Amino acid sequence: MSATQQFHQTANDCLERIAADLWPEAKLALVIYTPNKPELDIVLKDSGLNVDEVVSTLRRRGGLGLDGENIYKRLLCDAIIGAMAFGKQNSNPSPEGHWSKEFWDIGHAEGALQDELTQALRLARKELDACQRVIHYAGGFDPAYVNDAQTALKVADTVLEKTPA
Template sequence: MSATERFHNTANDCLERLAADLWPDAKLALVIYTAGKPELDIVLKDSGLNVDEVVSTLRRRGGLGLDGENIYKRLLCDAILGAMVFGKQNSNPPPAGHWGQEFWHIGRAEGALQEELVHALRLVRKELDSCQRVIHYAGGFNPAYVNDAQAAIKVADAVLKKIPA
């Protein structure tokens, strides 16, 4: 029997004795880790242990918070950002009932708003350009109006170049 197996058995026996002295419904877990060596991690769990409750306990009592870096938080944030981006693009929605749907819908709302604003900007730009052409061909209008409108069209064109047609 390897040293790891002997330790595992000894730790398990100790945890069983500790668990027997706990109050009713209490659960016990032991986590052993070596930084940078996940292959050496050991997790011993009481039967019926809810790992979400373990994380909540670590948050409440063990200093686990949103600040600081760990791979779980990084992956969770990446999943949230991905759901929002997919929502904005109106593609790849999460399955029904999935927690990512909320973030997908936030992204979808932003994407829909952007589409609506771009459509409005294109329409205003087209109509302003048409008005400018009429003014130019008719003559006799205030040149300052024409110059300001032309500058506004250039601003709209610069923004619209950033948006795919």
């Protein structure tokens, strides 16, 4: 028997003895890790162990929080960001009932609102430009109004250049 197999057997025997002295609903898990060497990680767990409850226990009692860096949180955040980006683009919708659907819906709503605001800005820019042309041809209007409107048109053009047609 290899040293690793012997360790697993010894650890398992110890966990079984500890588990026997726990209250009936209690579950037990042992995690051994070596920093920067995930290939050496060992996880021993009771049958029927709910790993989500283990994470919740670590959050409540073990100092696991949202701050700090770990790959699980990074991957989860990446999935949320991706779902929101796909929602904004109205592509690759999350399946109904999937946890990421809420984030896809948020991205989709924001994308739809951006499209609506862009169209409203395009319309306002078009109408303001038309008014400016009428004022220019009619003559006799206050130049300050014309200058302010031209500035507003430039602001609208700057924003519209950043959005897809």
